[in-house]
Every structure is written in structure tokens, then in C-alpha cells.
Amino acid sequence: MSLDDGWLNGHLFIPDGPVTRLCLICPPLFEERKTAALPLTQLARALTAQGVAALRFDYRGTGDSSGDFAEYALTDWLTDTQTARHWLTTQFPGPPVIVFGLRFGAVPALNTRQTGDRLLLWEPVIAGEDYLLGELRKKLMKEMLTFGAARADRDALVAELTAGRTVDLDGYPLTARQFQEIAAVNLAADSAGLALAAADTFAIGPSGRASAPLAALAEALKACGPVTTHTYKMQAFWNQIGQIDCSELITGTVAALTKDPAPPSPAVRTAPALDGTQLTSPEASSEQPVRIASQGESLRGILHRPQTAPDSGVGVVFCHGWSGGRLGPHRMFVKTARQLADLGVTCLRLDFRGRGESDADGGTYGIDTMSEDARAGIDYLVSKVGVRTVVLLGICSGAKVAIAAAVADSRVAGLALWSAEGLGSIREASTNRKKTGNALKTYARKLLRPATWKKIITGKVDTASVRKAVLTHETRSAEEAARETTILKQFAGFKGPLLFVYGGNDPDTELAGRNYETFCRNNRRDVQSHVIPEANHSFYSLDWETAVITHTCDWLNTQFSNNKDMR
Numbered sequence: 001m002s003l004d005d006g007w008l009n010g011h012l013f014i015p016d017g018p019v020t021r022l023c024l025i026c027p028p029l030f031e032e033r034k035t036a037a038l039p040l041t042q043l044a045r046a047l048t049a050q051g052v053a054a055l056r057f058d059y060r061g062t063g064d065s066s067g068d069f070a071e072y073a074l075t076d077w078l079t080d081t082q083t084a085r086h087w088l089t090t091q092f093p094g095p096p097v098i099v100f101g102l103r104f105g106a107v108p109a110l111n112t113r114q115t116g117d118r119l120l121l122w123e124p125v126i127a128g129e130d131y132l133l134g135e136l137r138k139k140l141m142k143e144m145l146t147f148g149a150a151r152a153d154r155d156a157l158v159a160e161l162t163a164g165r166t167v168d169l170d171g172y173p174l175t176a177r178q179f180q181e182i183a184a185v186n187l188a189a190d191s192a193g194l195a196l197a198a199a200d201t202f203a204i205g206p207s208g209r210a211s212a213p214l215a216a217l218a219e220a221l222k223a224c225g226p227v228t229t230h231t232y233k234m235q236a237f238w239n240q241i242g243q244i245d246c247s248e249l250i251t252g253t254v255a256a257l258t259k260d261p262a263p264p265s266p267a268v269r270t271a272p273a274l275d276g277t278q279l280t281s282p283e284a285s286s287e288q289p290v291r292i293a294s295q296g297e298s299l300r301g302i303l304h305r306p307q308t309a310p311d312s313g314v315g316v317v318f319c320h321g322w323s324g325g326r327l328g329p330h331r332m333f334v335k336t337a338r339q340l341a342d343l344g345v346t347c348l349r350l351d352f353r354g355r356g357e358s359d360a361d362g363g364t365y366g367i368d369t370m371s372e373d374a375r376a377g378i379d380y381l382v383s384k385v386g387v388r389t390v391v392l393l394g395i396c397s398g399a400k401v402a403i404a405a406a407v408a409d410s411r412v413a414g415l416a417l418w419s420a421e422g423l424g425s426i427r428e429a430s431t432n433r434k435k436t437g438n439a440l441k442t443y444a445r446k447l448l449r450p451a452t453w454k455k456i457i458t459g460k461v462d463t464a465s466v467r468k469a470v471l472t473h474e475t476r477s478a479e480e481a482a483r484e485t486t487i488l489k490q491f492a493g494f495k496g497p498l499l500f501v502y503g504g505n506d507p508d509t510e511l512a513g514r515n516y517e518t519f520c521r522n523n524r525r526d527v528q529s530h531v532i533p534e535a536n537h538s539f540y541s542l543d544w545e546t547a548v549i550t551h552t553c554d555w556l557n558t559q560f561s562n563n564k565d566m567r
Helices: 030-035 037-048 074-091 103-111 128-147 154-162 176-183 212-221 247-258 329-342 367-385 397-408 431-446 450-457 463-471 478-491 507-522 542-559
Strands: 010-013 021-026 052-057 097-102 118-122 167-169 172-174 198-205 227-233 287-294 297-304 314-319 346-351 389-395 412-418 498-503 527-532
Touching: 010 037, 010 074, 021 037, 021 074, 021 103, 030 037, 030 329, 037 052, 037 097, 037 247, 052 074, 074 097, 074 103, 074 176, 097 103, 103 118, 118 247, 128 154, 128 167, 128 176, 154 167, 154 176, 198 212, 198 247, 212 227, 227 247, 287 367, 297 329, 297 367, 314 329, 314 367, 314 397, 329 346, 329 389, 329 542, 346 367, 367 389, 367 397, 367 478, 389 397, 397 412, 397 478, 412 542, 498 507, 498 542, 507 527, 527 542
Parallel strands: 021 052, 021 097, 097 118, 118 198, 198 227, 314 346, 314 389, 389 412, 412 498, 498 527
Antiparallel strands: 010 052, 167 172, 287 297, 297 346
């Protein structure tokens, strides 16, 4: 889907049989977009089983679409939503349209709906100002985790935005224009005006009750058509680290649609078939959606090809963390891949199986399967693209994936590892105890605030999840530990250059970084290490992010300068 100043990237999910309805999936913003990738994919696949063709897309400046986040605001994202809708209805003329929105996605969903649409909203953002204040609160909470105290207060941040300045929102540049346009949103007041076939709102949270703003929105929507409110007592998955089971929510959402009257005759698709059911536009030729086979299943990803610089012959496969995806935290993988492509480096960002938009057969996915997927990416770059030198870039547990793939595949020439988790004996026995201590200090400070107790008493805090986050950390079976020990022994013989980047306020810097440094020194390895002052585990700051990307690009340029175009 092309626009005057860029393109939209999307993924079209097509039923095997007749298409009876269409669904436009409007995603959330900020880190919620990354965290929600898997549940939205699972929803789209469940819809296809009901004859629905579902399109998940990204607004400009977000996800896999073109541009930088700071270049756009709500007005642009409404245009993007209309563009995505037009593209979808052009592919399948005739069937009725379902407009779906998760969190912020409810805003463009409601603002771009048309008469006769079916509306589905998961925990919608209703008051834009409240939503942004909540995002600023998350920023201050991350500062508390990182530094022991917030470095500003919310009023001061709002004053910066009101004065026309940009605020660093955990790696996203929140501009004054974005703040102004989103803060003006009031869905309950602006929802009337068009007749809807029906609307379903879904309250999702630990209280299991619809909030007063959501109840007000549902009441306002009754002027447009029949409205049903559903409640689900579950974790707010868009704010969680890790994979959250959303099967009950997805099943309930699909069940709400099956109560509708039978749709009209199915559509006949008029557009030519697309590669792997993903879509892009000719203008986006430097970044192409790809589908790659791995162990009988399909990986979905984005291939970045050099355009502004000659191809250096170097290719980078990105390895995301355990619960991550091909975007990386605060879209960090996207920015890195684009910068490397400008230097002549081909980049491949993949969702591993069971993550993001890649296949998942319900099996168990772990470091070994993720390593298999990384090697499938290597095969693709070498055999299909013609890359001569392969480097793996991994973050967090993706660093373990990169190491496991490298020791099993002689085509890997180097490793760039960000916030690398300890592997085998690198992971100290005291790791979980130290992480628990850090978490307890943070939550102890929060318990001193009256607002925290108010949320606990009113059921707005999922105390079970907090207890799990503080006291429960990743554990390994004896078999997994033995497997990691074997990989670590093989890693001692890896001859390629290594880059380690850690944050100064990341517990893993002390728990794993020091041990990796000793390990490399003992094995006389070519290693370069950087600690970004004050940074946390996921480098949640524009400055920290820039430093990581700069170190990585410089390292690649230095280590692989024999590749003619990286000199």
C-alpha cells in the first residue's frame, strides 16, 4: 500500500474457502504494538476459519511501515487506516467489513468506520489525554526500575510537550503534535453519527469489570446500533513481558461474530496473488516481506536490501528475544536494519516460529527451535540473496540463539550480542536471587505510595502477576543446562569477531557480561565490549538506542572492511 511519502506494510490472512467478510485490524501504539503482535496474529487466523479475510497493518512510522515515528501523528494515522481499508475492499469487493481496534487502535477504527460496519474493540483507549498520561507514567516507572527514582515528574513532561518540545518516551520520540492530537480524543463523545451493524466492546483486565469510560462508550454507541460488552478477567497482555494465553479472549471474540446473521454471497478476489499473503508496494522495494521455510513451517520476515550504497556482500540475521519479535524493543531492529542497509549491508529480520506472524503448530518452541530458524535465515541470505559473509545479531535470549546457531553453522562470520543472557556456566547460580532482589527493591518503593494501595484494593493491580514477576524467573531443566554447557564449549572454538553491548544499569551486565568477558579472554577471542552508561536491559532511551546502533555499525565496518563497500 503506497502513500505519497512512504508505504504501509501489512499482512493479509486469507481463508482457504470463500471470503464472506473482511476485517481491518487496527494495532496499538508504542511497545503495545510489539507485545500484541502474536495475539493479533492468532485472532486473524481464528477469523480466517470463519471465512474472514483479515488485514493487519502498521501506520507510518510504526512497525514495519516506512518513516520515523516523529514524522507522523494521529491525522496521518487516520489517513493510513483509510488507505488500508481501501486496499482491502479493493481486493475483495462486496463483503461487509469488520473494523477491529486494540487499545489505541480503537481511535482510528472508530474514526474511519463506515455505515453498516461491524465494530470490535479490545480494551479501547477512550480518553486520549488519560492514555498519554498513562504512557508517561510507564516511562517514570521504568526510570524507577533503572535508577531507583524517576528523573522527572509527569507534570514536567507534560509542560515540555505543551511548550512544543519532544519527550523521549522509552525510545519513542513523542512530539508536541502527537500529544496535542491524541490528547484531544474522546471516543465516548465522538462515537455517534453512523449506523453500525453491531458493536462489541471487550473489557480486559485483572478486575474483570468494565471501566466507567468503557461503559460510557458502550452507551454512546447504542445510538449507532446494538452493542454488547464482554468482560475478561485476565492480564493486560499488551503490557506484559512474556507470552500470555489469549485463547479464551480470541474464542469469545470469534463467537460474538458467529451470532451475526448469515453474510451475503462470498466475494471473488480480483487482485493477483501476493507472495506469502503479505503485502507491500513497489515503492518499498528496499524492504520486502519474505516467507522462509523452517522445519516444515513458515517464518515471516522483512528483507532489507541496500539501495543508497553498493552491496557489500555482508548480511545480518536479527535474532529476537524469548518474547520478542522482528521489530525489537522500541522498533530498534527496524532502525538498525535500515541504517545498516544504508551502509551496504543486507539485513533479515524474522519472527521465529511461535512468535509474531510466523507459523505455530501448537508445539514447544525454545532456544533450539529459534536457532533452527536463524539457520534457515542464513540459508535464505546465502542461497537466495547471494550474501557472502553472514553476521548474527541477537538481543537478550536472542544472543543465546545466535551463539547456538553460530557454533552449528560454519557460515557465520561474526556475532553482535546486545544484553546477552548467560549461557551454560556463564549464567551464575545467584542470577535469579539477584534479579529478585532488584525487583523487590523497586516494588517496595511503589508500596510506599498511597496510589499503589488504592489500585490493589480496587482490583486494578494483578497481584498474582506482580508476585510472579518478582519471585519467578527463567529456570532451566537439567537437560537444558547440559545442552547450554555443550554449546558454550563449542563456542570456545568460534573464530569470528564478537561484539558485546550491555547497559550500565542492566543486572545482566554484572551477572553475564563480566563472565562472557572472562570466557573470551581465557579463550583468546577477538572481542569488543561496550557498556552504555546508565542504560537498562532493553535500552529504553533514544540516546541509548543511538549508542548501541552506532557501536554495532562501527564494529561491522571495522571487522568486515575487507568487504569492498564497507571501507
